[in-house]
Amino acid sequence: MAGSFRYRIEQRDIDASQRVRLCAMGDMVLQxxxxxxxxxxxxxxxxxxxxxxxxxxxxxxxxxxxxQRHEEIDIYTLVSxxxxxxxxxxxxxxxxxxxxxGAAVTQWAMIDLATRRPLDLSALxxxxxxxxxxxxxxxxxxxxxxxxxxxxxxxxxxxYSDIDFNGHVNSMKYLEWMxxxxxxxxxxxxxxxxxDINYIHEARLGDRLTICSAGFGSGDGKEGxxxxxxxxxxxxxxxxxxxxxx
Amino acid sequence: MAGSFRYRIEQRDIDASQRVRLCAMGDMVLQxxxxxxxxxxxxxxxxxxxxxxxxxxxxxxxxxxxxQRHEEIDIYTLVSxxxxxxxxxxxxxxxxxxxxxGAAVTQWAMIDLATRRPLDLSALxxxxxxxxxxxxxxxxxxxxxxxxxxxxxxxxxxxYSDIDFNGHVNSMKYLEWMxxxxxxxxxxxxxxxxxDINYIHEARLGDRLTICSAGFGSGDGKEGxxxxxxxxxxxxxxxxxxxxxx
Numbered sequence: 267m268a269g270s271f272r273y274r275i276e277q278r279d280i281d282a283s284q285r286v287r288l289c290a291m292g293d294m295v296l297q298x299x300x301x302x303x304x305x306x307x308x309x310x311x312x313x314x315x316x317x318x319x320x321x322x323x324x325x326x327x328x329x330x331x332x333x334q335r336h337e338e339i340d341i342y343t344l345v346s347x348x349x350x351x352x353x354x355x356x357x358x359x360x361x362x363x364x365x366x367x368g369a370a371v372t373q374w375a376m377i378d379l380a381t382r383r384p385l386d387l388s389a390l391x392x393x394x395x396x397x398x399x400x401x402x403x404x405x406x407x408x409x410x411x412x413x414x415x416x417x418x419x420x421x422x423x424x425x426y427s428d429i430d431f432n433g434h435v436n437s438m439k440y441l442e443w444m445x446x447x448x449x450x451x452x453x454x455x456x457x458x459x460x461x462d463i464n465y466i467h468e469a470r471l472g473d474r475l476t477i478c479s480a481g482f483g484s485g486d487g488k489e490g491x492x493x494x495x496x497x498x499x500x501x502x503x504x505x506x507x508x509x510x511x512x
Numbered sequence: 513m514a515g516s517f518r519y520r521i522e523q524r525d526i527d528a529s530q531r532v533r534l535c536a537m538g539d540m541v542l543q544x545x546x547x548x549x550x551x552x553x554x555x556x557x558x559x560x561x562x563x564x565x566x567x568x569x570x571x572x573x574x575x576x577x578x579x580q581r582h583e584e585i586d587i588y589t590l591v592s593x594x595x596x597x598x599x600x601x602x603x604x605x606x607x608x609x610x611x612x613x614g615a616a617v618t619q620w621a622m623i624d625l626a627t628r629r630p631l632d633l634s635a636l637x638x639x640x641x642x643x644x645x646x647x648x649x650x651x652x653x654x655x656x657x658x659x660x661x662x663x664x665x666x667x668x669x670x671x672y673s674d675i676d677f678n679g680h681v682n683s684m685k686y687l688e689w690m691x692x693x694x695x696x697x698x699x700x701x702x703x704x705x706x707x708d709i710n711y712i713h714e715a716r717l718g719d720r721l722t723i724c725s726a727g728f729g730s731g732d733g734k735e736g737x738x739x740x741x742x743x744x745x746x747x748x749x750x751x752x753x754x755x756x757x758x
Contacts, residue, residue: 275558277546278539281672282679289673293524300523302640311582334692336557425692426527427535428697431581433528446671450717453672471696 268344268398269302275337283454285332286462289442295327295370295412296437299355304346308397310431317379322372322437323352324407328460329359329368330511338362344398348387351375352354358403379432382468407450410505413494416478420447422474434468440504444493447479452491458511459490467503474498489498513642514590515548521583529700531578534707535688537605541573541616542586542683545601545610552591556677567711568618568683569598570653574706575605575614584608591643595634595644597621602648615649625678628714656751659740662708662724666693670719680714686750688737693725694719698737703737704757713749720744 277291301308303320313319333339343357352373359368376385422443430436441463445453469475476496483489490509497503525536549566559565579585589603596621605614622631655714668689676682687709693698715721724740736755743749 278543278684280677282677284677287673297522317549340535426531426694426696427688427692429528431523431526431528431530436524438524440757442673446673448672450672457735471555 268342268421269298269305270340270342271298272338272340273297273302275333275335277335280335281454284335286334286452288332288445288453288456289438291329291332292325292327292438292441293371294339294341295325295359296322296495298343298357299372299374302355308396313376314379314431317330318376319379319432320374321377321432321468323375324373324462324464325370325437326369326372326404326407326411326460326462327368329456330382330458331367332456333361333367333386339367340364344400344404345396346400348390348397349476350386350388351384353387354402354406356400356402364502371402371404371406373407375413375506390500404460407464408507410462410464410492410507412482412502413478413492413505415470415480416494417480418447418478420477422475424469424471424475426471429471434470437465438467439494440465443475443477443495444479444491444506447477447493448491456508456510460511461506462509463506465504467497467501469495469497469503475503513552514588514644515544515551516586516588517544517547518584518586519543519718521579521581521585523581526581527700528643529573530581531700532580534578534691534699534702535684537575537578537614538571538573538684538687539728540585540587541571541603541605541618542568544589544603545618545620548589548601553638555643557620558651560625564622564631565625565678566620567623567678567714569621569635570619570655570708570710571616571683572618572650572653572672572708573614573616574650575702576704577613578595578702585613588612590646591642592644592646592648595635596632596634597630599633600648600652602646604649617648617650617652619653650706653710653752655712656708656738656753658748659724659726659738659751660739661726662673663726664693664724666723668721668723670715670717670721675717683711686711686741687752689721689723689741690725690737694737695721702754702756705709706757707752708755709752711750713743713747715741715743715749720747733734
């Protein structure tokens, strides 16, 4: 089974270029995942009743263009596989003319809300009906390596508005802090690109983090930025890479 | 003419108490204003074509309760008057059982995008058909006075994600910074309250601001918090007061 969900790019989602901010785009991708899981009977509300929840482990998004204010997009999503600890959900993003403008692959773990430890997905009873054996629309999320050197280091203290329904930092907030570390003007000019993001540890209210970033050159034909968010004791919290399509 | 708009409280709008964050609630109030203005032919897209835009000058919101995850709310909105420089738009917020859970009064100015100066609203041609002579559902936004003493001072540097389609800081971001300055746990416990917010000067990308806040006691029967956001040269940017209903 697969679901399709329509969202409109609202005023609050866009930047001064009138296009959706990357994090707002990511929010819609995650909302489609949530809306579809709700329909299939294993959404966050269902899971919370059993004191469990979904957490995003890795995500890859490739966009050919970022939609503009008041455009409507359709996000088509399906669950492609279950491992013992991770499940993969694919998405494609189409615009009002049914042109595919992007795609995403997301990997999720289920955690016990009391222990914050991962649960075995074989316990999930109704997963069988939800599976669609389909290749991911883009390459699965890559593992992003440690960032050896930062060209920018920005301190950040986690505040109330960063915390989501699970009581930890909203997955898209890490991405927001990374995007906000880019040199002026870069975020508003993002055109065709790929994002890989890895969630390693949860951050919580009051945590003092450092957002490190560094650009990489076009020597090997690739160009973009790498990011690493670190806890006060230097533990990596989240890593990401944005690669600009040539 | 008046319009009614339905919104759903999504995962990304809520905090750990599972209720909508105040700023996300404010975003929906502003979205209803924008959606209605679009229908009436003087929305931001219409105005931008003439190099003008709406800016929020003052807002009052009174809520009896904050709706929860996946609740649907209806925001009913109308334009109640036009002055030469400001127009007033009223809103009521109802829940799925048609119970009124909140209301808002917003005051808007129109600016020239080139000069950032206010425009004379008498120039707006189609305003006549939009007016509904109706008393505001709650007291109009109050003028919030200068904050003599701060019990908390938080520095903040404006980043990319704070900037809206107008190229200046999103109106709800000032409120977000204020709410994030409250003592831990206060924001997630907001029940019945009134917010008054005054926008005095625009902040821009890279501006270094200070968010001052101070609680006020229940001596006169009122209890709550006052806020003032100041520019690096101490110019007031935005002031607000949250009063807890007794």
